[in-house]
Amino acid sequence: MNCYRYTNLKPILFTFRRCPYAIRARLAIKVSGVDVDMFEVSLRNKPQAMLDCSPKGTVPVLKLPHGAPLEQSLDIMHWALRQHDPEQWLSPDPAVQQQVQELIQQNDGPFKGHLDRYKYAERFPEHPASYYRAQGAAVLAQLDARIALHGFLCGEKPGLADMAIFPFVRQFAHVDKEWFHASEYKSLRAWLDLLLESSLFNSVMQK
Ligand SMILES: N[C@@H](CCC(=O)N[C@@H](CS)C(=O)NCC(=O)O)C(=O)O
Missing domain, CATH: 3.40.30.10 (Glutaredoxin)
Incomplete structure (x- = not known):
């Protein structure tokens, strides 16, 4: 094109x-x-x-x-x-819309900051990578708790928050796959796997 x-x-x-x-x-x-x-x-x-x-x-x-x-x-x-x-990714419920917005703000703000420091820890030598990973993991723990409750971040089916956030969790997981797979965030791991295996995700990743 x-x-x-x-x-x-x-x-x-x-x-x-x-x-x-x-x-x-x-x-x-x-x-x-x-x-x-x-x-x-x-x-x-x-x-x-x-x-x-x-x-x-x-x-x-x-x-x-x-x-x-x-x-x-x-x-x-x-x-x-x-x-x-x-697929009704946008919720008509103002309370859910508010949650979605807060989750995305947390992702694009603090979580993205932790992700970049964890991923490029050599550029941030004040702390070891494990320090930045622990900061990001505190956010993962919150996401995991939400998913454990309902299956997805804001309910029982995927919505805007899931779709806006999982590409960043994917990057976080890729920094040290072994650590991520052994982590305690079982619901989050299953959620990520499900989204990564979806035909939707695979169709937008085709080369
Ligand atoms: N707030 C922007 C952020 C976009 C962004 O930072 N994209 C990165 C790539 S992941 C970029 O284009 N960086 C510029 C560069 O690497 O030159 C958005 O939501 O679209």
Whole structure:
């Protein structure tokens, strides 16, 4: 797909396969069935067409045929699900919406910070990796308790919070797979396995 094609009337998602923010955006686009062209970028050599529409240079970016681009993964999820939400990822219940928002804020804020320090511990030599891992694990423990109660983060079926958060838990698990598999977070591990084995996840990870 040529991202410079100015006649393109479909939205274009500038994406990066392994990026957890891009994964969550692709999951919502896929489940919604909204027709979007995907453009895989190299983060070392971002296409000018992407930078022209979003100078901040992060993925994902959704370039719309008309109107301002969407530069935040969560905005892209909401954009897709507002058009079609066949699996009811968006809850109509304001109390659940509030929980979802808090969980995602915790994920994108503190948890992402712990994840980056754990993953790139050599860049943060004030503490060993195990210190950052323990900080992240405190969040995993909370998620595990919620999943143990209902099966998913905010109820008995997957919703926005699960889909927005599991790509980050996947990264955390990948830092030291042995540690994660031996960890006490049994419900969280089963939840992650289920989502990783889903045809939805696998379809958005195809090369
Ligand atoms: N808040 C943004 C964060 C996106 C983000 O940080 N993406 C990373 C990749 S995972 C990125 O593009 N980093 C820029 C770079 O590596 O040059 C969102 O939710 O979309």
